[in-house]
Amino acid sequence: MKYPALDNFADLLPQLDQFDCIIDARSESEFALDHLPGAINCPVLSDAERVRVGTMYKQIGAFEAKKVGAALVSKNIARHIETLWLDKPKEWRPLIYCWRGGNRSGSMALILAKIGWPSVQLDGGYKAYRAHVSAALLETPLPDFKVICGTTGSGKSRLLQVLDSIGAQVLDLEQLAAHRGSVLGNLPSKPQPSQKMFETMIWDKLRKFDPARPVFVESESKKVGQLRVPDALMNKMRQSPCVSLTLSRPNRVRLLMEDYEHFTNSPDTLNAQLDCLTQLHGRDKIDSWHALASGGQMPVLVDELLASHYDPAYLRSIDRNFIQVGKAEVVQLDDIGADDFLAAARRLHA
Numbered sequence: 427m428k429y430p431a432l433d434n435f436a437d438l439l440p441q442l443d444q445f446d447c448i449i450d451a452r453s454e455s456e457f458a459l460d461h462l463p464g465a466i467n468c469p470v471l472s473d474a475e476r477v478r479v480g481t482m483y484k485q486i487g488a489f490e491a492k493k494v495g496a497a498l499v500s501k502n503i504a505r506h507i508e509t510l511w512l513d514k515p516k517e518w519r520p521l522i523y524c525w526r527g528g529n530r531s532g533s534m535a536l537i538l539a540k541i542g543w544p545s546v547q548l549d550g551g552y553k554a555y556r557a558h559v560s561a562a563l564l565e566t567p568l569p570d571f572k573v574i575c576g577t578t579g580s581g582k583s584r585l586l587q588v589l590d591s592i593g594a595q596v597l598d599l600e601q602l603a604a605h606r607g608s609v610l611g612n613l614p615s616k617p618q619p620s621q622k623m624f625e626t627m628i629w630d631k632l633r634k635f636d637p638a639r640p641v642f643v644e645s646e647s648k649k650v651g652q653l654r655v656p657d658a659l660m661n662k663m664r665q666s667p668c669v670s671l672t673l674s675r676p677n678r679v680r681l682l683m684e685d686y687e688h689f690t691n692s693p694d695t696l697n698a699q700l701d702c703l704t705q706l707h708g709r710d711k712i713d714s715w716h717a718l719a720s721g722g723q724m725p726v727l728v729d730e731l732l733a734s735h736y737d738p739a740y741l742r743s744i745d746r747n748f749i750q751v752g753k754a755e756v757v758q759l760d761d762i763g764a765d766d767f768l769a770a771a772r773r774l775h776a
Contacts, residue, residue: 430522430535431546435558438521438548445521445546446514451530452552460622462523462555463630468506470499470530499533507537516542523548523555556622559629563656569595569635571663572774575645575744575751576671578608578736579678579728581759581767582644583685585671588764588771595641602627605651606685607644608736610699612651614688624653642774645748664747668754669774673762679728681762686728693719703735 442448448465450457453476457467471479475498483491511518520538524530527550535547548555574582583600590596600607603624604616612618619627635641643663648655655663673681689696697716704712711734718727744751757770 427544429539429544429546430532431544432527432549433546434549435554438546439558442521444519446518447520449520449522449531449534450552451522451524451534456525456552459620460556460626461552463626465523468502468510468534470502470524470534471495472502475502499530503534503537506534507541511538514543517544519544519546521546521548523551525551526553527551559625562629562633563625564658566632567637568632568659568662569637569639569641571597571666572640572642573645573663573666573668573748573750574642574671575668575748575754576673577678577740578732579682579685580671580673581681581762582671584681584762584767585770585774586642586644588767589642589775592768592771592775594771594775595635595639597628597631597635597641597643599628599644599646599650599655602631603650603653605653607646607650610686610689610696612699614695618651618653621653625656628656628659645744645751647743647747665749668748668751670751670754670756671759671770672756673759675729675732677759677762678732679725682728682732683724684762690724693722707735 442462443464448462450461450465450467451470452461452467453469453471453473454467455473457465457469461467469475475495479491479495479498482494520543522531522535522538522545524532527548531547531551535545538545550557574585576582583598583606586596586598586601590598600611602619604613604618605611606613618624643666645668646655646660646663648660683690689699696719700712700715700719715727715730718724718730757773759766759770
C-alpha cells in the first residue's frame with residue numbers, strides 16, 4: 427500500500443483499535459469539544475494560530491495567509507516529531523485526522539509517511555466520524571439491557587461499579603456524564619463533557635459489547651444533568667427487563683451522606699442547589715431545609731429530602747417510563763458494605 431493512505435471511517439472502524447496512535451491534528455478547543463476515542467491532540471495550528479491565519483486570509487489574501495500558515499504548520503509538526511515520536515519504530519502506524527480530512531491532517535500524514543511510517547489519513551476527518559456516530563446511535567441494533575431501578579440512595583451506581591469490576595457488561599451513563607442525575611447531582615471537581623463527547627463515549631462503549639450478553643444500565647431520565655441520552659437508547663432502556671434494588675431508608679441516608687460528602691461539608695453550596703426546588707416545594711419548605719443544612723443536621727435533611735422530594739418523584743415516574751418494572755426481579759440489600767454489593771452483583775451476573 428502507498429502511504430499516506432486515505433481511508434473512510436467505515437473501512438477503518440474494524441481496525442480502529444489496532445492503530446498505534448490516533449492523532450487529532452485540530453486545535454485545542456476543537457479537541458476538547460469531542461474527539462475519536464483514544465486520540466491525542468497534536469495541533470498543527472493552535473487556536474491562536476488559526477485566528478491569525480484566518481484573519482490574514484480575509485484581510486490580506488489567501489497566498490500570504492498560506493505562507494504564514496505553512497511555516498506554522500511545519501514548526502508544529504516538527505515539534506511533535508521531536509517531542510513525541512522520535513523513538514517510534516518503522517512499523518509504528520498512526521491514524522491522523524482533522525476537521526474535514528484536509529490540509530491539516532494531510533500535511534502531517536504526508537510528512538510522517540515521508541519519514542517511513544505507514545500513516546493513514548481519515549477521509550472526511552472528524553466530520554465524517556461524527557456523522558457515523560450520529561447514525562450509529564440512531565440506527566444500530568442495541569444490546570439487551572437489564573435496567574437497575576430503585577429509589578434515590580438505594581445504591582444503583584455502586585452496584586453498577588461492582589458489576590463492572592466482576593466482568594459484567596455495564597453502561598454507566600452517570601459516570602460518562604460526570605453527573606449523578608438529580609438536582610444535586612453535579613460533581614464540583616469534574617465538569618460535564620460536551621453533548622458530542624457524551625455521545626462518543628456511549629457509542630464507544632456500545633460497539634465493544636458482546637451482543638450475546640446483557641448490559642446493565644441504570645434507570646435514567648432523558649437528561650443526565652445537562653446532557654441528553656440518545657432517543658433510541660432511551661426507548662430501548664424503557665422497554666427492557668428491570669431489576670428492583672431495595673434498601674431501607676436509614677441505610678439510604680447513610681449511603682447518600684457518603685456519596686454526597688462534598689455537599690455535607692459545604693452547606694452554602696448545598697443551599698444554593700436546594701433553591702432550584704423552590705418552585706416545587708415553596709419558599710417556606712426550602713428555608714426549613716436551609717436551616718437544617720446550615721445547622722449541621724445533614725442526616726435529618728437527607729431523610730426529609732427522600733420523603734418529600736425524591737421518593738414521590740421516583741414513584742410518579744418509574745411505572746410510567748419503565749414498562750417492565752412491575753415484574754422486576756427484586757434484589758434486597760441489607761446494608762451498604764462492599765460485601766453486600768458484591769453478593770448482589772454476583773447474583774445478577776450469574
